[in-house]
Amino acid sequence: MNKTINQKAWFFVIPVFVLVAFNAIIPLMTVVNYAFQETFGNNVFMWEGTRWFKQIMLSERFHASLGRQFLFTFIILFIQIPLGIAIALTMPKQGVGVPVCLVLMSMPLLIPWNVVGAMWNIFALPDIGFLGHSLNALGFDYNFTQQIGDAWFTTILMDVWHWTSLVVLLSYAGLQSIQPAYYQAAEIDGASRWAVFTKIELPKMKKVLTIAILLRFMDSFMIYTEPFVLTGGGPGNATAFLSIDLVKMALGQFDLGPAAAMSLIYFFIVLLVCWVFYTLMMRNEGNQ
Amino acid sequence: MSLELKNVEKKIGLDTHIYSTDLKLEKNTINILLGPTLSGKTTLMQIMAGLDKPSTGEIWFNDKNVTGMKVQKRNVSMVYQQFINYPNFTVYENIASPLKITGISSDEIKQRVGKVAELLKLSGMLNKKPNELSGGQQQRTALARALVKDSDLILLDEPLANLDFKLREELREELPKLFEDRDCIVVYATTEPSEALLLGGNTATLLEGKVIQYGKTLDVYNKPNSLVSAQVFSDPPMNITKIKKSGENCSFLDNSVNWKTRINIKDGEYKVGIRPHNITTYKDGNNSLEIKGKVLISELSGSESLIHFTRGNLNWVSLSNGVFQKNVGEEMNLYMNADEFIYFDENERLVSNG
Numbered sequence: 001m002n003k004t005i006n007q008k009a010w011f012f013v014i015p016v017f018v019l020v021a022f023n024a025i026i027p028l029m030t031v032v033n034y035a036f037q038e039t040f041g042n043n044v045f046m047w048e049g050t051r052w053f054k055q056i057m058l059s060e061r062f063h064a065s066l067g068r069q070f071l072f073t074f075i076i077l078f079i080q081i082p083l084g085i086a087i088a089l090t091m092p093k094q095g096v097g098v099p100v101c102l103v104l105m106s107m108p109l110l111i112p113w114n115v116v117g118a119m120w121n122i123f124a125l126p127d128i129g130f131l132g133h134s135l136n137a138l139g140f141d142y143n144f145t146q147q148i149g150d151a152w153f154t155t156i157l158m159d160v161w162h163w164t165s166l167v168v169l170l171s172y173a174g175l176q177s178i179q180p181a182y183y184q185a186a187e188i189d190g191a192s193r194w195a196v197f198t199k200i201e202l203p204k205m206k207k208v209l210t211i212a213i214l215l216r217f218m219d220s221f222m223i224y225t226e227p228f229v230l231t232g233g234g235p236g237n238a239t240a241f242l243s244i245d246l247v248k249m250a251l252g253q254f255d256l257g258p259a260a261a262m263s264l265i266y267f268f269i270v271l272l273v274c275w276v277f278y279t280l281m282m283r284n285e286g287n288q
Numbered sequence: 289m290s291l292e293l294k295n296v297e298k299k300i301g302l303d304t305h306i307y308s309t310d311l312k313l314e315k316n317t318i319n320i321l322l323g324p325t326l327s328g329k330t331t332l333m334q335i336m337a338g339l340d341k342p343s344t345g346e347i348w349f350n351d352k353n354v355t356g357m358k359v360q361k362r363n364v365s366m367v368y369q370q371f372i373n374y375p376n377f378t379v380y381e382n383i384a385s386p387l388k389i390t391g392i393s394s395d396e397i398k399q400r401v402g403k404v405a406e407l408l409k410l411s412g413m414l415n416k417k418p419n420e421l422s423g424g425q426q427q428r429t430a431l432a433r434a435l436v437k438d439s440d441l442i443l444l445d446e447p448l449a450n451l452d453f454k455l456r457e458e459l460r461e462e463l464p465k466l467f468e469d470r471d472c473i474v475v476y477a478t479t480e481p482s483e484a485l486l487l488g489g490n491t492a493t494l495l496e497g498k499v500i501q502y503g504k505t506l507d508v509y510n511k512p513n514s515l516v517s518a519q520v521f522s523d524p525p526m527n528i529t530k531i532k533k534s535g536e537n538c539s540f541l542d543n544s545v546n547w548k549t550r551i552n553i554k555d556g557e558y559k560v561g562i563r564p565h566n567i568t569t570y571k572d573g574n575n576s577l578e579i580k581g582k583v584l585i586s587e588l589s590g591s592e593s594l595i596h597f598t599r600g601n602l603n604w605v606s607l608s609n610g611v612f613q614k615n616v617g618e619e620m621n622l623y624m625n626a627d628e629f630i631y632f633d634e635n636e637r638l639v640s641n642g
Contacts, residue, residue, distance in 0.1 A: 184366065188337070189389070
């Protein structure tokens with residue numbers, strides 16, 4: 001058979017190129033543009049080299065918000081991943097319970113993010129909110145608008161409520177794909193429930209869990225809307241995570257250069273962590 | 289040592305998965321459960337293993353009632369159609385896994401794993417993970433796991449079904465040797481009659497949750513107790529036609545084929561089963577009875593020719609050694625040996641196997 005050489009096939013790729021260019025490359029380039037220059041409006045730019053990057057990298061404010069960001073992401077991953085797996089393990093595997101559980105589980109995921117923030121804000125208000133009022137009635141001195149610990153507690157609780165379902169759904173899908181023969185084989189070997197979990201279920205869920213951790217890492221690392229509506233970054237700067245701090249710098253103070261440099265650093269941190277994590281998880285992974 | 293199913297029945301809701309079954313399997317035997325998909329082979333095996341409880345009836349092992357006893361206490365092992373190994377364990381750890389909880393010393397575990405690994409040609413890959421192995425090697429690992437612990441009962445549920453042709457042939461040849469000199473009962477489920485014949489031992493034919501016949505594999509093959517059993521144990525499917533007998537003269541109902549018989553059954557109408565390989569495209573000393581047919585499909589499988597042909601509104605199959613190419617629609621003569629016909633009565637019970 002002779003292969004026909006036909007370069008027209010490239011035309012089919014053009015729409016993707018155009019799309020990616022408009023939604024990713026061009027906006028990113030604008031940010032790159034700002035990150036290396038100083039502007040006072042009127043389309044006047046001055047070359048600043050790496051000044052903004054140095055400034056951000058050395059700024060205590062950036063270190064603080066980056067620290068808060070890592071702490072927040074670490075805490076919610078630490079809670080949501082085990083909790084999600086645990087819930088998935090207890091969900092029914094067949095019968096009418098399955099669709100009921102799945103629908104109930106997806107509910108939080110369907111709610112718009114700012115609504116989640118507003119909901120929890122009202123829910124947690126110390127005077128009229130159900131959660132806030134109840135906690136105070138029980139004797140806890142709870143006020144998320146004034147106390148740092150309470151603000152963190154509420155933000156984390158909100159994120160767990162909002163996003164654990166995603167981990168549950170992914171884990172559940174992973175569990176459902178394990179053939180019953182594996183459980184039988186383990187039963188024949190006399191394996192304990194814990195051994196079944198660590199030797200069969202966890203290894204078989206490895207890929208979906210990798211995806212779950214990646215998604216939860218990225219989303220929580222870029223979290224903006226919900227804490228913005230809930231606490232507005234406060235009290236003080238206590239819950240000002242990276243994106244909240246970034247918006248303050250860019251739109252509040254109109255420091256476009258440093259904000260652009262910070263965006264790029266932010267972007268590279270997300271990219272780097274995801275790449276390292278994925279590479280580590282998928283090492284030694286064959287064609288299973 | 290023996291495994292006995294007494295009046296075992298399995299119902300799930302209103303569906304009967306296994307109809308009342310009595311079966312006695314002796315030690316040092318290979319017992320083949322032969323039947324098409326959904327005939328109840330897997331369910332029956334799970335009941336035998338203790339992975340599943342029968343709705344009614346009892347399972348006796350060594351003259352001891354083991355109905356409802358947990359599978360861990362039964363010393364059984366099982367190999368599945370899918371290659372079931374612990375994904376994170378190396379081949380060595382996988383094979384050793386059934387021994388871990390038995391409390392055997394690690395030296396003995398090492399020695400026994402080494403022995404089984406050698407038997408299954410896995411010695412060179414003990415440090416690999418299952419997903420680095422080929423399908424055949426994965427199934428060898430699963431087999432090794434089943435053999436390593438000296439089970440009383442080894443159950444194999446279509447272990448070769450997911451392997452490609454060559455690996456299947458290779459492993460099929462080794463299987464009977466693996467179970468030699470083992471003090472155990474082997475149960476082997478398969479959909480393929482040829483596999484049952486190759487493995488020998490005993491065979492139970494199954495259809496739709498019923499054990500149709502159980503006995504020595506060759507006996508079941510040569511003397512099917514019923515038309516159903518013969519059909520289960522025939523691939524390609526058996527040819528069936530109605531005949532009438534009067535004295536020593538037999539003929540197809542349409543009188544197209546006539547022969548003389550010496551078998552001693554009363555006159556009347558019968559159904560006759562003819563195995564495809566007993567209908568050939570060539571005439572020789574034994575195959576002398578001639579029938580005519582119109583070629584429907586002609587296909588080659590290795591050095592055998594499979595010819596589907598029609599007679600009236602019935603489809604027939606013939607399997608001949610050698611390569612014969614026939615054109616579709618061609619009228620041709622085929623030859624049979626009347627001594628190989630199997631006769632069934634109107635209730636489809638065996639009356640004579642020729």
